Amino acid sequence: MYSPSMTEIVRIELGASIFEAERIVQEAVTAGLTVELLRNEHPETGGAFALGSCALLVAGTDEADLRQLLAEYGY
Numbered sequence: 001m002y003s004p005s006m007t008e009i010v011r012i013e014l015g016a017s018i019f020e021a022e023r024i025v026q027e028a029v030t031a032g033l034t035v036e037l038l039r040n041e042h043p044e045t046g047g048a049f050a051l052g053s054c055a056l057l058v059a060g061t062d063e064a065d066l067r068q069l070l071a072e073y074g075y
Contacts, residue, residue, distance in 0.1 A: 008060030011038075012067070013053050014075065021054040024073060033066055034059040 014021050018039050028035045038055045058066045067075075 010058050010060050010063045012056045012058060012063075012070070012075075014055060014070075015053055018054055020073065021056070024070065025056070028056075028058075028062075028066055028069055031065065031069065033062040033069075035062065035066060 014024070021037050021039065025035055025037045036057045038057060040053070056066065
C-alpha cells in the first residue's frame with residue numbers, strides 16, 4: 001500500500017558505460033542528491049562491463065537537479 005510520506009522514486013536510463021555512470025553518481029552524491037546506480041554486470045567480467053544499460057534511481061524531489069547534472073554529460 002502506498003504511503004503519502006513515501007518519496008517517489010524515478011528511474012533514469014543512462015546507457016552501457018558503468019564508468020561514466022559511477023562518475024555521475026559520485027558527482028550527484030557530492031551535490032547532495034539522493035541517487036543510486038543500477039547496473040546489469042557481466043557475470044564473467046564483473047563490474048567493468050554492463051550487459052545492458054545502466055540506470056539511476058533518484059528521489060523525485062531530486063529529479064530536476066539530477067537531470068540538470070546529466071545535461072552536463074550530454075544526457
